Amino acid sequence: MKEVLLRSIENIDWITLILCCSITTLVLAKKIYYGRFTNFIILPFNNKYIFLYNKKDKLSHWFTIFLSIFQLLNFTLFLYFIDSIFKLSLHINTPFTYIIALGILIAFFFSKLILHLCNAFVFNMQGAISEFLFKKISYFNYSSLIMFVANILLAYILKDSKIVIYITALSIAAINILGWVTAIRNHQKLITNNFFYFILYLCALEIAPLVLLGDYFKD
Numbered sequence: 001m002k003e004v005l006l007r008s009i010e011n012i013d014w015i016t017l018i019l020c021c022s023i024t025t026l027v028l029a030k031k032i033y034y035g036r037f038t039n040f041i042i043l044p045f046n047n048k049y050i051f052l053y054n055k056k057d058k059l060s061h062w063f064t065i066f067l068s069i070f071q072l073l074n075f076t077l078f079l080y081f082i083d084s085i086f087k088l089s090l091h092i093n094t095p096f097t098y099i100i101a102l103g104i105l106i107a108f109f110f111s112k113l114i115l116h117l118c119n120a121f122v123f124n125m126q127g128a129i130s131e132f133l134f135k136k137i138s139y140f141n142y143s144s145l146i147m148f149v150a151n152i153l154l155a156y157i158l159k160d161s162k163i164v165i166y167i168t169a170l171s172i173a174a175i176n177i178l179g180w181v182t183a184i185r186n187h188q189k190l191i192t193n194n195f196f197y198f199i200l201y202l203c204a205l206e207i208a209p210l211v212l213l214g215d216y217f218k219d
Contacts, residue, residue: 014095015077015155022073022148029066036063043142044178050135058134059113068137071144072109076102078147081154082165132183139179143172 030037039049040063058064079101084093116133117126150168158164 014098015151018073018077018098019148019151019155022070022077025066025070025073026148029063029070033063040067040138040142043138044175047182050138050182054131054134059130059137064134064137064141067141067144068109070148071141072102072105074144074147074151076105077151078168079105081151085154085160085162085165131186135183135186136176136179139176139182143175146171146175 036049036053039046039052043049053061053063076098080093080098083089113133116129119129146168150164153164154161
């Protein structure tokens with residue numbers, strides 16, 4: 001019993017460290033870019049953030065970088081909790097497991113971003129693709145706020161709660177579907193004129209990478 005309790009305390013310690021690091025990036029983003037943050041926080045209800053900051057260097061702006069770090073830390077931790085609660089893998093979850101998963105997600109994120117930008121260069125659509133990416137990343141970063149709250153609940157309050165997992169997953173899906181609908185609606189003419197390439201883009205750069213990543217974590 002004592003050994004189990006000590007292991008539980010150790011898990012909470014490193015999870016607390018991850019949550020503290022993630023909230024630090026969010027606080028820095030709010031402190032340094034308060035105007036952006038206030039517009040970002042109402043993103044699902046008002047597109048003002050997209051219209052105001054959908055400019056040059058939007059993907060490399062420090063505010064986007066801070067939020068992407070926050071998102072990666074919390075998304076990885078949320079996947080860690082899913083694996084722990086639903087026993088999806090045979091191995092024992094440890095801090096090292098989290099680090100490996102984080103490394104894979106970072107590599108996946110950058111590989112996908114580079115592929116998108118290369119695709120934009122090949123088809124001479126840098127402006128449209130970067131705007132599309134900015135919208136997608138903004139909505140996914142917003143959904144990481146929900147992941148953060150869920151991670152706190154799963155770590156300290158409602159441990160092993162499948163209900164929290166289900167509600168969070170549905171909320172994440174709803175926010176990102178809203179982001180996709182908004183992005184498609186804003187680029188409707190471009191998509192209509194290049195419908196074949198849009199379907200190719202969906203299959204090659206959106207669906208296929210997610211299937212491969214899912215298979216990897218499943219194994």
